[in-house]
Amino acid sequence: MTTELYPRERLGQVQEATAKAGLGAVFLTPGPDLRYVSGYDALPLERLTCLVVPAAGEPFMVVPRLELPAAQESPAGSLGVELVPWDETEDPFALAVGRLPQGVTKVGVADRMWAVMALRFRAVLPGAEQVAAGGVLRELRMRKSAAEVEALREAGAAIDRVHRRVPGFLTAGRTEREVGRDIADAIIAEGHARVDFVIVGSGPNGANPHAELSDRVIAPGEPVVVDIGGTMPSGYCSDSTRNYCVGEPPAAYREYFQVLEEAQRASCEAVRPGVTPEAVDAAARDIIAAAGHGAHFFHRTGHGIGLESHEEPYIVAGNREPLEPGMAFSIEPGIYPGPHGARIEDIVVCTEDGYDPMNVTGHGLVITG
Ligand code: ZN
Ligand code: ZN
Ligand code: ZN
Secondary structure, eight states, X not given: OHHHHXXXXXXXXXXXXXXXXTOSEEEEOTTHHHHHHHOOOOOOOSSOXXXXXESSSOOEEEEEGGXXXXXXHSGGGGTTOEEEEEOTTSOHHHHHHTTSOTTOOEEEEOTTOOHHHHHHHHHHSTTSEEEETHHHHHHHHHSOOHHHHHHHHHHHHHHHHHHHHHHHHOOTTOBHHHHHHHHHHHHHHTTOSEEEEEEEEEGGGGGSTXXXXXXXXXXXXXXXXXXXXXXXXXXXXXXXXXXXXXXXXXXXXXXXXXXXXXHHHHHHHTOSTTOOHHHHHHXXXXXXXXXXXXXXXXXXXXXXXXXXXXXEEEESTTOOSOOOTTOEEEEOOEEOOXXXXXXXXXXXXXOSSSEEESOOSOOSOEEEO
C-alpha cells in the first residue's frame, strides 16, 4: 500500500512545482500536505517536524529526536529523505532554513501550518515573502493516482457498509445522539481509523445541512438525513449521505425526494473531462429550480476529497477550471423546504469518459421500522 500510495517520485514532482512557482522552498509541517508528499502521518506537536523541499538541492526533514523512530517507521523512512533530528536546546527553525541558499525571496508554508510556526519561519527568514504551499501542491493533489482512487474506493466501500447498518440503529423513540453513537462505532468497526463527522438530521433538523447531533427523539413518519464520513488507515476519507424514514414519510417529502434523486443523477452524469465544476453544479441546480425548489438548495453541489474530506476541486458556480481524469469529489445536492429535508451524496472520480462512483448503495429512501 505505502509505496504505491505514497510514491517516491512525488517528492521530485513537488520540487519541480516549487521551482516553477518561483519559491526557494516549501516547508511542510504535520498535516495533509506532509502526508501527501512523504506518507508520514506526523502528530501535530509544538516541537517542529518539517519537511523542507528546496527548489534545488536535496529535500530533508527536521524531526524532534523523540519523534525520530516514528518518522523512520513511516513511509518517509524509505523515501531516501535525510531525517535531521534536533535536540531540545537546538533551534529547529534555524536548522530548517540553514541549508537554503542566501537571498531566498519567497517560500511556501503548509496551508495547515500553525501560525506560531509560520511566524518563527518569518523571524528566521525575514527577507522572504511567505505564500501558502497549497498553491504549489494543488495541481498534484487534485489529480488522484490509480492507487489513490483505490484508497478512495476502499473508503467508499467502508462507509457504504455503515449505511447498510443504519436501519438497524434507526427506530422511533431513540434520540439522534443515540443513533449517532452507534453509527460512530460502526464507522470504526467497518475499517476507518477515525470518525470525521456524523450527521443524523431528523425531522426539522434534516432541513439544516450541518445539523449537530442532538437529544431530539426521532418520531414515526420523520425523514432522517444521515451524512457520515471518516478517515481510513490509508489516510483517505469517506463521505456519503443517504436518507431514511421511520415509517411512511409525508407526501410532500416523496414529491421533492424524487426531484432530488433525478438532480443528483443528472449531476453525476454531467461529469467528464473538460466539463466545468460550474456545469456539474448547474446540472443538479437547474432540475431542482425547475421543480420550484431553487431557494431550498442553498449550498454548493460538492467538494473535492482525498487526504482531506473537503479539498479542491469545489463543485460550485464560478469554478470554471475544467475537470480532468482523476479528480475526486462529492455530488451532494439537497432540498430543504422544512420541516424536513433531504440530501443525496456520493463520491465520484472523473474518468476518461465519465465518472466512477465510490459509493454504490442505492440512492432511494430507506424505510426503517
Ligand atoms: Zn460540508
Ligand atoms: Zn457528507
Ligand atoms: Zn460532502
